[in-house]
Amino acid sequence: MEIDIAEMLRKRGLKVTPQRIAVIKTMIRGGHFSGEQIFSELKKTEPSISLSTVYNALETLEKAGIIRSFEAGGKTWYEMRMEPHVNVFCEDLGDIVDVDLDLGSLEKNLEEKGIQPKNLSVIVYAECSKMKKV
Known part of the structure; x- marks a missing residue:
């Protein structure tokens, strides 16, 4: 497309x-x-x-x-990826890997507290050399 x-x-x-x-x-x-x-x-x-x-x-x-x-x-x-996902910053490799997880409960919990996320960014720092293929 x-x-x-x-x-x-x-x-x-x-x-x-x-x-x-x-x-x-x-x-x-x-x-x-x-x-x-x-x-x-x-x-x-x-x-x-x-x-x-x-x-x-x-x-x-x-x-x-x-x-x-x-x-x-x-x-x-x-x-350019706008939908909520997790960005894993690989401290050992210097790479960033996208991981698709259901972030619906996080969004729901925020909204219950009166927070309307405009940009839900979840950043995880990890060692990726031992990570399973995503």
Whole structure:
């Protein structure tokens, strides 16, 4: 299924810019990215792009609900996966692994306390070299 990135941006009231399209194209393949990783990737094909432009695009895309960010291992990470899941930060490998768990009871408990989560991010720090394949 091909995603129309320009239409995705327009639906959220955003201006369609080459920089935003490039950031989404980099992230759409999945995974977790730091701003520096996205910048390095884009610099190969867009030599005039600046790091501040990448971070401005990431901030705009996050505010529009297209991507989300979380902190792990002293960095901010960005991902396009918006549904609630667990991000496992592998301290020994430096990787981040998505784990699908039913977070419904956590959401329900929060809502019972009057908390309406906008972005449910669960970060687990672990040693992953001994982890079973997820």
